[in-house]
Amino acid sequence: SSDIDHGAMTDAALNFTGGLCDGFCGVTPSGVLCDDERFCGGYKYGIRCDIRNGTYQYVATALMCDGLAHCQDALDELLCYDNPISRSLHYDRTCDRYMEEVVDKERAPTKVPLFSFIRCGPVRRFTRLLPLNLPSSRAIPFCKDYLDQTNCSDMSKAGLVCAIDGFISTVSKTVICNENVKYEDALCDSGLDKMCVRMSHLCLVHKHQLCNGVEDCSDGADEKEHYCEPLVNFTCVRNSDFHTGRRTSIPIEWFQDGVADCLLDRDEVTDWPTCGHGATQRLQSSTLCTEVYLCRGGFVEFKELCDRLDSCGNENGVCRMSRRQGSVYANPERYNGVFQIGKCLKGLAELKFQPDPANPCVGGKLSGVNFVSSILGDANITYTEFSVSDKIIDCSFVFGLLYVILSCSGHCSDVACALRSILLTTECCPNQYGERIQTIARFNEHSYLTFLMPLQTEGRYHNEVFCCKNRNCVTFDKVCDTVDDCGDLSDEVGCTNHFKCNQTGELIFLSMVCDGRVDCMDSSDECNERCNKQLISSDGVKVFGWISGLLAVILNLITLPSHVWGMVNSKYAKSMFNMTFLVLINIGDLLIGCYIMLVICYDAYYGEVFCYKQIEWLKDLECSLIGILSTFGTLISILSMTTLSVIRLFVIKRNTLVNRKTAQKDVVRLVVIVGFLIALSSVVTFLPFSRQFEDFFVNGVIYNPANPLFIGILTKRELLGILKEYYGRMRSNTRNLSWAVMKSLVADMFSKDYRGVWPDTVHFYGNNGVCSFKYFATSRDPQSSFVWGVLVFHSVCLLIITCCYCSIYLSAKGSSDRTHAEETKQIKQRNTAMQRKIMLIIGTDILCWLPFLLVSILHAMEVFDATAWYPLFSLIIIPLASVINPLILNKVITDFLGRVVSAVVFYGSGAVERVRECWVTESGEREMEMREVGNDE
Numbered sequence: 042s043s044d045i046d047h048g049a050m051t052d053a054a055l056n057f058t059g060g061l062c063d064g065f066c067g068v069t070p071s072g073v074l075c076d077d078e079r080f081c082g083g084y085k086y087g088i089r090c091d092i093r094n095g096t097y098q099y100v101a102t103a104l105m106c107d108g109l110a111h112c113q114d115a116l117d118e119l120l121c122y123d124n125p126i127s128r129s130l131h132y133d134r135t136c137d138r139y140m141e142e143v144v145d146k147e148r149a150p151t152k153v154p155l156f157s158f159i160r161c162g163p164v165r166r167f168t169r170l171l172p173l174n175l176p177s178s179r180a181i182p183f184c185k186d187y188l189d190q191t192n193c194s195d196m197s198k199a200g201l202v203c204a205i206d207g208f209i210s211t212v213s214k215t216v217i218c219n220e221n222v223k224y225e226d227a228l229c230d231s232g233l234d235k236m237c238v239r240m241s242h243l244c245l246v247h248k249h250q251l252c253n254g255v256e257d258c259s260d261g262a263d264e265k266e267h268y269c270e271p272l273v274n275f276t277c278v279r280n281s282d283f284h285t286g287r288r289t290s291i292p293i294e295w296f297q298d299g300v301a302d303c304l305l306d307r308d309e310v311t312d313w314p315t316c317g318h319g320a321t322q323r324l325q326s327s328t329l330c331t332e333v334y335l336c337r338g339g340f341v342e343f344k345e346l347c348d349r350l351d352s353c354g355n356e357n358g359v360c361r362m363s364r365r366q367g368s369v370y371a372n373p374e375r376y377n378g379v380f381q382i383g384k385c386l387k388g389l390a391e392l393k394f395q396p397d398p399a400n401p402c403v404g405g406k407l408s409g410v411n412f413v414s415s416i417l418g419d420a421n422i423t424y425t426e427f428s429v430s431d432k433i434i435d436c437s438f439v440f441g442l443l444y445v446i447l448s449c450s451g452h453c454s455d456v457a458c459a460l461r462s463i464l465l466t467t468e469c470c471p472n473q474y475g476e477r478i479q480t481i482a483r484f485n486e487h488s489y490l491t492f493l494m495p496l497q498t499e500g501r502y503h504n505e506v507f508c509c510k511n512r513n514c515v516t517f518d519k520v521c522d523t524v525d526d527c528g529d530l531s532d533e534v535g536c537t538n539h540f541k542c543n544q545t546g547e548l549i550f551l552s553m554v555c556d557g558r559v560d561c562m563d564s565s566d567e568c569n570e571r572c573n574k575q576l577i578s579s580d581g582v583k584v585f586g587w588i589s590g591l592l593a594v595i596l597n598l599i600t601l602p603s604h605v606w607g608m609v610n611s612k613y614a615k616s617m618f619n620m621t622f623l624v625l626i627n628i629g630d631l632l633i634g635c636y637i638m639l640v641i642c643y644d645a646y647y648g649e650v651f652c653y654k655q656i657e658w659l660k661d662l663e664c665s666l667i668g669i670l671s672t673f674g675t676l677i678s679i680l681s682m683t684t685l686s687v688i689r690l691f692v693i694k695r696n697t698l699v700n701r702k703t704a705q706k707d708v709v710r711l712v713v714i715v716g717f718l719i720a721l722s723s724v725v726t727f728l729p730f731s732r733q734f735e736d737f738f739v740n741g742v743i744y745n746p747a748n749p750l751f752i753g754i755l756t757k758r759e760l761l762g763i764l765k766e767y768y769g770r771m772r773s774n775t776r777n778l779s780w781a782v783m784k785s786l787v788a789d790m791f792s793k794d795y796r797g798v799w800p801d802t803v804h805f806y807g808n809n810g811v812c813s814f815k816y817f818a819t820s821r822d823p824q825s826s827f828v829w830g831v832l833v834f835h836s837v838c839l840l841i842i843t844c845c846y847c848s849i850y851l852s853a854k855g856s857s858d859r860t861h862a863e864e865t866k867q868i869k870q871r872n873t874a875m876q877r878k879i880m881l882i883i884g885t886d887i888l889c890w891l892p893f894l895l896v897s898i899l900h901a902m903e904v905f906d907a908t909a910w911y912p913l914f915s916l917i918i919i920p921l922a923s924v925i926n927p928l929i930l931n932k933v934i935t936d937f938l939g940r941v942v943s944a945v946v947f948y949g950s951g952a953v954e955r956v957r958e959c960w961v962t963e964s965g966e967r968e969m970e971m972r973e974v975g976n977d978e
Contacts, residue, residue, distance in 0.1 A: 066101065066163045075101030078163045082195040086162045090116050102162040102183055106138055106153045108145030121150045132156050133192075136184035159183055161193035161213040164222065180215075180222045187224045190216045201249065201281040203229035203301070211283075218247045231300045233280065238263075239471055240512070249281035249302065253289050262511040265529045273324060275314070277303035296324050321792045331747065332791040332798050340792065347749045349524045355766065362766040363750050363759075365553065365560065437538050437551045441518040444538055448521075459521050459535040460507070465491050469508035507532060523548040540566055557908070559656070559753035562746065568652035576644040576651045576658075576810045577912050586641050586916040589924055593634025596927035601627040614707040615692060621711055622685040625718065629678025630923035636671040637916050640811050643667075651810070656753060659807035660743055668806025669726055671915065672814045676722035678923070683838040684714060686845035693852050725831060729805030729824070736779050737823050740808045740815075742800035754803055758821065760787065809908060813915040816893070817900040817907045825901070832897060839886045885925045889918055 062081035066074055076099050079086050087101045090112035100111045106121035120127050121138075132154035143149045164180040164187075183189040190213035193199040200214035205228055212229065216222045218237040227235040236248045244258035252269035272290035279289060283304055295302045302308045316330035317323055321340050323333075333340040336354030345352055347360035436444055436453035449458035467479055467490045477492040493504050506514040509527030519526040521536035525548070533539065539548040542561035553560045555572040567574055577583050604627055608620035643663075647654055658664055729738035742760065744751035755763075761778065764786050765771050778786075784800060791798040805824065808815045818828040893914055900907040 066103065073099060075099070075103065075163060082197040084158075084195040086158050088112070088117060088120075088158070090114065102159050102189075103142070103181060105159070105183075106150055107143045108147070108149030120156070121153045123154070127154050130154075130156050134188075136188040137186060139182050139185045142181050153184070155184070155189060155192075157194045159189055161190055161195060161198045161211075161215070164190065164215055180219065182216075182222075182224075186226065187216055187222070187228060191228055196284045199284060200247075201229075201233065201279075202283045202304070203231060203233045203280055205229060218245050220245060233300055233302070236300070247281065249279045252292055253279070253282075262529075265511050273313075275325070277307045279303060293324055317792060317794045321794060330795060332793070332795055334750065334791055335789075343748055359763060359766045360750060363755075363763050364752060365558075440538060441520060441522045444521040444536065445517050456537050457535070464489060465504055465506065465508045465514075467492050469512050470506065470514035471512060473514055474506075523550060542566065562749060562752060564653050564655075572652070574652040574655070575649060576640070576647055577916070579912065582912050582916060583641065583644065586637055586912075589917055589920050590634055590637030590641055593630055593920055593923040594638060596924060597627045597631040597634060600927045601631065612702055614701050614703045617703050617707065618688050618711060619685065621715065622681045622688070625681035625715065626678050626685070626926055629674040629676070629681065630926055632670050632674030633678070633920050633923040636667055636674060637920055639667050639670070640916060655810065656743055658810070659754070659812075660801050660803050664812040665730075665804050665806045668812040668814065671812070672806075673722050673726045674923075675814070675919065676725055677718060678926070679835060679838050680718045680722060682926075683841050684718065686842045686849075690845040690848055693849055728827075735781075735802075737827065738805040739780055739802055740805060741803045742780075742784070743803060744798065744800045748798065751800075755800075757783070757823065763787070809911040811912050811915045813911055816897055816914070817911070818897075819901055819903055829901070832894065835890065836894060839890055842886060881925065881929050885922050885929075889921050893918060 061077050065078075067077040075087065079099050079101070087099060087105070089097055089099050092098045092100075092111060092113055094113070100117050104111055105117045108118070110118050112118075116126075120130070135152045135154050138149060138151055138153045140146055140149065140151075162183065164182045191205055192210045193213055196211070198213050198215070199211035200217040202209060202211050204210070205212075207230065212234045216224070216228075217234055227233070229235075237245055238248055238251060239245050240258050240262040244262065246257050246263050250257045251263050252272060254264070257263050269292065273293050273296070274290070276288040276290050278286055279291065279302055282289070291302060291308060296308050296313065297311075299309070307313075314325040315322055316325045317333065321333050321335075323342075331343055333342050334346050334356070336352075336356055338353040341352045341356060346356070347364055349357060349360070351357045436447055436456050439447060439453075444453075445459055447453050448456045449460060465482075469492075474492075474494050477494050479490055479492050481488050482491040491504065494506075505517060507517055507520050507527075508514055509529060510531035511527060511529045513527055515526045515532055520532045521538055523533065523539045526532050530546070533548055538551065540551055540554045541548055542563055543565035544563040545561060547561055549560045549566060554566045555569075555574075557567070560566050577586065601624065604620050604623040608617060608624055611617035611620055643658075644651070647658070651658070728734065731738075736757075739757075741754040741756045743754055746752075750763075757780065760783050764783065767790055768786070788797045788799060805815060806812045814831070815822075815824060815828055816832065818825040822828070896907050896910065896914070899905060
């Protein structure tokens with residue numbers, strides 16, 4: 042093109058109809074066509090020649106080869122034939138001339154060469170048949186098959202790269218998805234240039250504009266299309282981005298579909314990373330490969346699992362069972378044939394073929410409901426009889442069409458109408474409802490074009506659809522039903538009857554919030570300010586826990602050395618037995634104190650993030666170890682106290698071991714008894730960890746959080762429900778299925794390409810945040826028999842202790858009555874001290890265990906759920922004996938506290954006396970002054 046003088050931009054070109062280099066031929070006031078498009082992006086289009094006696098003017102591409110010479114030397118026509126002049130410009134091919142706008146069709150050539158200054162020129166222009174300010178409604182190309190819009194010299198005008206006749210070329214942006222450009226055969230061999238997607242009535246985009254991070258439609262629908270997920274994890278340069286080299290992910294459906302969407306055909310090669318094997322082999326769409334959910338007809342990846350859209354098999358049913366996604370009642374119920382039926386907008390009565398123009402809608406009356414007229418435009422909303430109470434109700438648990446009716450009629454407390462700003466225009470549902478009729482509706486005194494759809498009844502129409510933001514449409518029973526039916530969540534945005542999970546965006550029922558069960562994959566339904574869930578939620582329990590834990594540890598550490606010293610240096614059998622069991626009681630109470638301190642410290646460590654870590658905490662080894670400390674300490678303490686009370690009673694009644702020195706047989710007896718107590722406590726403590734008894738003691742299982750089918754801890758009963766929903770009919774005795782069998786059945790629900798889907802186990806002590814023994818159990822819990830056996834055992838021990846010490850008290854009292862007079866005072870003092878200890882022991886036992894047993898019984902009877910009371914009983918009430926026992930059983934601490942109390946009483950009474958004397962003195966002086974004043978008067 043260097044031999045052709047294209048000329049410079051004239052001043053007149055700055056004053057034209059249209060914009061510079063916008064692909065639209067403008068017309069200058071002097072009538073020069075396309076002067077605004079001749080120099081764009083550093084490239085020149087058309088030619089400049091002498092049109093009349095030295096007057097040079099620009100001749101646009103559209104005017105070349107039209108059979109009429111615009112140049113004085115007819116250069117614009119000579120270039121249209123194969124001759125030395127045209128060959129000197131090195132054109133690469135020819136095309137069929139577009140003849141409809143050619144002036145002299147007889148003289149114009151049918152085959153014309155394609156020069157670089159012709160390719161990718163403007164095809165939209167003003168026509169001479171219309172006024173200069175009106176554009177043509179159609180494109181006017183140079184070539185009949187639009188071949189002039191390929192192989193652009195100016196890459197800024199190229200829209201994509203593809204193979205044309207087997208050679209890599211480009212296609213102009215001007216013709217790609219341009220509704221004014223009508224060419225039958227695609228320019229690209231693969232048809233890529235004609236792969237356009239209708240997003241709405243006003244938005245038509247090329248497939249490469251989808252899911253590329255740029256919103257090309259005004260409503261952003263091109264970035265919210267359902268096939269934007271899943272996108273592959275790997276990126277490539279799309280053929281439409283060849284000039285920028287920008288790498289983006291592409292939808293997985295584009296891979297190996299026979300159309301090259303990436304440069305170098307990267308999306309069609311076979312060496313892309315894949316996941317799975319055999320029937321589950323698929324292109325890798327994320328960083329890591331995972332198992333997939335198996336179902337009839339195929340499989341579902343985790344990212345699409347439990348999205349409430351049935352992908353294959355009974356996916357929704359299984360997910361509803363696992364995720365507790367209960368059904369919602371979205372439609373008014375039919376009663377005696379009366380139910381809500383639909384809406385009709387103004388304009389429907391104007392349809393001439395309507396059977397009854399006076400009553401265009403299927404009639405009826407809505408009793409008790411006054412709809413606001415703006416919910417669907419200024420509408421005549423008629424229903425069959427549908428009675429609604431005039432009372433304002435809580436609509437938190439109302440869904441679908443019921444929610445729409447109640448909220449938009451003002452019957453919901455503090456709830457706005459979910460449809461207040463939705464208009465059903467003709468832009469809605471572009472690819473839905475083929476048989477529809479357009480009509481006029483009004484909204485806020487403005488008219489707009491809407492559409493109607495035929496009912497099954499001949500001649501009747503309706504528009505009972507909700508227009509989503511992305512222009513899709515759903516029926517009104519799908520609105521506010523906690524399911525994203527639109528695909529962009531617009532059918533749920535205006536609703537207040539759901540909770541939206543923070544990170545994942547899932548919608549759950551409000552009743553699932555703060556119910557103690559995790560339903561959001563990010564745990565936000567339980568971990569929020571409203572729930573305030575911590576390891577220990579009560580500040581009072583935390584304070585008393587610190588106090589009881591510190592006292593239990595300190596007091597038992599003080600008493601333990603003295604009891605050990607006494608046990609080692611005991612010369613008499615009675616003293617050795619007493620000191621040995623006191624040591625065991627101290628050890629048990631010390632373990633309980635350590636348990637309390639560990640729980641308190643873990644609470645301080647986790648703080649407010651405990652809610653997010655709760656599931657991990659319950660299955661961790663640390664939780665089980667803490668539970669072992671508490672259970673073993675409680676058992677060894679109460680068994681030792683029971684044995685000690687029995688031995689003391691035996692000594693008093695039989696008068697054995699009194700003043701008898703320790704013999705070898707006494708040591709053997711003591712070792713056997715102590716060994717038995719330790720063994721019994723250990724068996725009860727560690728029995729829940731036995732694999733043989735897994736079916737009785739495992740509280741539940743936890744699957745990988747990345748698997749959306751399972752959230753939180755699943756009990757045996759819940760897992761069985763999932764298996765029945767997945768496998769269909771199962772034998773009636775499925776309640777006896779072992780954990781091992783159930784885990785295996787669940788594993789068979791998924792692929793086994795990567796070691797399968799196997800859970801972690803939540804053991805017996807992981808039933809609550811404080812990791813204590815599972816004292817609160819119902820008949821549904823498999824370990825209820827074991828729990829109640831332990832509780833009964835505790836009760837029997839407490840009963841034995843109480844009976845023994847009562848008998849000891851009565852024996853001591855009888856012995857005091859038989860003593861000589863001179864010994865009576867000393868014996869009475871000793872007996873009085875013993876009575877106090879006995880009353881403290883019995884009182885402590887009753888104070889600790891009687892309320893606890895009562896709550897356990899009520900929980901077992903399911904009168905109420907006492908699970909939330911675990912911190913109170915585990916950290917304060919039950920450990921109370923661990924604080925009081927050292928005070929009762931150790932003489933050093935008892936004497937010390939006695940002195941402290943006496944000192945407080947002494948100094949306190951002295952202070953009271955001094956205050957009283959001071960008050961009497963002041964009162965007397967005041968009375969004397971009053972008398973003197975009276976005498977003076």
